[in-house]
Amino acid sequence: MRYPITALMGAVMLAGCGGGSSGDAATGGTTVAPTYTAGVYNDENQYKNYCASPRSGKSPYTGETYPDRQGTLMHEQMFLRSWSHRTYLWYRELSDINPAGYASAEDYFDVLKTSGLSESGAKKDKYHFSEPTSDYEQSNVSQVVGGYGIEWAIRATKPPRQVYVGYAETGSPADLAGLTRGDLVLTVDGVDVVNGDTQAVVNSINAGLFPAKVNETHSLSVRTLGGVTKTVQLRSADVNMPLVRNRQVLTNSKGGKVGYVQFNGFSAPAQADLISAVKQFSQQGVQDVVLDLRYNGGGSLALSSQLAYMLSGPNVVQGRLYNRLTFNDKYPNTDPVTGETLSPIPFYTKEIDYNAGKLLNTDLPTLTLRRLYVLTTGGTCSASEALVNGLRGVDMEVLLVGETTCGKPYGFYPTSNCGRTYYSIQFKGSNAKGYGDFFDGLTPATTPALNAEVKGCKVTDDFSQPVGSISEGLLAGALYHSANGSCPVMQQAVAQATELASPVPAVGLGLSIKTSARPLQNEAVIQPIN
Template identity: 45%
Template sequence: MFNKKRLSTAILIAFSGLAITACGGGGSLNKDSNKDSTSVVTQPPQTNEVTWVAGEFKASSTFKNQCDVPRTGNDPYNNNQPYPDTAGSTLTEKMWLRSWSDETYLWYDEITDKNPESFDTVAAYFAQLKTEQTTDSGAKKDNFHYSEPTEDFFKEAQSGVVSGYGINWSFIANTPPRVLRVAYLEDNSPAQNAGIQRGDTILTVDDVSIDTNTQAGIETLNSVLFSPAAGEAHNFKVRSNDGTEKSITITAGNIAKTPVQNVNTFVTQNNTRVGYMQFNSHISVAQEGLIDAVNKFKADQVDELVIDFRYNGGGLLALSSQLAYMVAGPANTDDFYYYQTIQNDKLPEEVPLPFINQEVDYSTFEGKQILLPDLNLSKVYVLSTSGTCSASEAFINGLKGIDVEVVLIGDTTCGKPYGFTPTHNCATTYYTIQFSGANYKGFGEYSDGLTPTPTPQFSADVKGCPIADDFDHQLGDTSEALLSTAIYHITNDSCPEVPQNVKQQPASYAPNNETGFSLEVPQSLYNTNMDLTWPSKGDIND
């Protein structure tokens, strides 16, 4: 077992930079009137004026916490300590973002240094502080650049609480004729209690058609579906899988996320004991649920394990490492590391992140000296979609790096071999890609995703079966397409020739409801808060 100091250091590697100490601004030098004026060298006047000079960067600490609208009072998420904000301007906030990006962004030399004052808002300036280069497939290299209110970050990071209905959406089509279906529900959420089910298709929202093409209609859909405030009640007309249409009014609330769901063990026809769990997000509150699930599987003496990552957009890299350890156990992980961080050339090389074998106090990022349970498996099945991102992909790649067999069932993953440390400034939490990562074998380039295939040929190929998501069955149902394909593979060591019970529909996923409708082109569907977060929340929180 790693000792407490070593484990704490390893975890902090993944969470480094959670706070940056602010430095005070410079003051003016005043002439001492008590001295002989003939013996005093007059200092040139100093100024605190902030100016932009292309290609010249002051330390980000020079501008840290200098806010256009400083917060007052005490921070409930930081032991009620006073907020660090001081009086500043939108320009000082932009200049902090500029220097911070130049110091930490993985591709800092691919950012075009534009005058911050030419942007109307801080958000608009931040949006372009990233690379515009593309991957080999032509996709944008950086799809994971975003921000959120700091209060929202802490609500979800510390307690898994978000505002909404408890619905996680899936776009089948984002432009008219639009198809928006329910991917899954949070346990005991307003939507679940109102009778919404996985697979339900949205027809209207507050009498606005899902196919509206007016600006006002688009704004209504985006507001009601993706950013409702707690206490707001809205009407949804939906079509269920059996064709029944129903009208349901749902009141949004503060939703406690349930990252581990549908934990079950079943026995196949050839008496193989298979464990299954749906794992939706690598957030700290998931640790207890994962431990409980592994203890159940251990008691049930499972022979095979299926982890449903299809809607898991990422989160805590350390939690991903813990899960990998619990699956593989010490026999497979001893003497290996889980993840090697790769930063820009301005930052030093980090010590690799180990397979973490003990419980973690995520309020301090220290080990509890309580050994995790393990299943000692040399193979694991993973269910995936294009919404499988970040820490979920690191789990797949990390186990492949130590020759634990991963069988991937579903669609190509989202392609996020990158991470970031959520960084707070002036009531906003920013996520910018700060590192990539590699497994024990040195592989980490899967920016176009990890692809399931019966006959892997390339490094980013993973043995498995490509198959589309199946919204006509509930998750955990052994007739559901991805899970039934995994069971078939467990029994036959091959993919079925004709996938059963599936409609081949492409889908895009918004694990944290950070997407919306567009009148022209769909917005990126990869934004997450944890996560898209590794060491966190987007992304990723990573």
């Protein structure tokens, strides 16, 4: 049986590779565009891999030959239309839009989503995006990220925006320019980051915070926690950004051993480092673990399952499921992408060959913990939330220390076509108890009263101290609770408290900036495995 697992390579796409076309397939392509007819949705495979500008050769990341053949822009757009109508979770809320008039497949894809709102009034689909397939493939084989070496902590995406430096990688362009944790960005290339509210301004902010290429130069003006304003010039580069960081064994005030690890993304290259961390914690006899997911936007559900198993062990899991997926009403019992009977995602107990998409025979190490503390902010999303929710489903004691998470119980199969990889919401996940309705996030509470509330302590991300410091607010709060079984009264830095007193506008007011260079990091991603 094949189980859902993380997306790996763009070459291993799941919606079919080939099929017929409205042109002469025997010649390998066609320049005759298919015709749009309202209400008629042909099999997407009639259009797949027929490209306006077909690639040639092999992918440098997967070694696979590109499947592209000559087609037209309309082929690419009609593929997206049929594929979305068949697999999109909220397909009933899609308008049937004629692709004519859209300048690119990407532009057309951007409108193939619901405009509906959640119960809280937020946009239901905040996760729809696409990216170059080369970026997607590279992310699955490397921890190298193009940019400045900054993990942004974006606390408000709309005016008045709050864009902080979460941390700067040692030796990165940001580090060498003197940027450090807690710096608040005021302008990018002279554009007002805090209050600017035109689309041109938003585009400039996004371009400056998340450069598309290496060797781009941008000017950032920041205010430090000490109140000093300075301007720096940054040149983007390929920067190694380890996903597993600051691994250490600490001692709480009562002498208990506590393992701590910062984990910033559920991506395949992190598997070995997570296994190493768990082995270290086991060898040193930790009682509790503090898992720092404050800047972890999500990623692989399979790796999320593996980590959840390593932190809980067989005595807690007892063969129960990790996550159950629900697709649209066309597919109550069948996975619309694989065509197989739906089966839940288990707690994976083995190592995984992510390149081949196969379980190995090597058992994962496990811990026997008293408690698991998870450090959270609004940047804790999707596969990170699935870990918390999945462990709650098997009654492991998980405590949140920090802030409400982002609220993304959804995911998708990345699907590549003609050099672009598309992400369209296809499923909702729930735990062994059937709960998955944390649309507005999971919230730490000393006495939980709602399903979306998790036992724990509310603490604000403390920019006055380095991540991983025992004096930093979130980690200090977890260590205090580990020793005393109660939440501390936290005293945040005065400078930080002043900044965070700025009001965050109501949902729907103002234009939003991006929160990540690669939105894939903010989602739950799956792929079948044998």
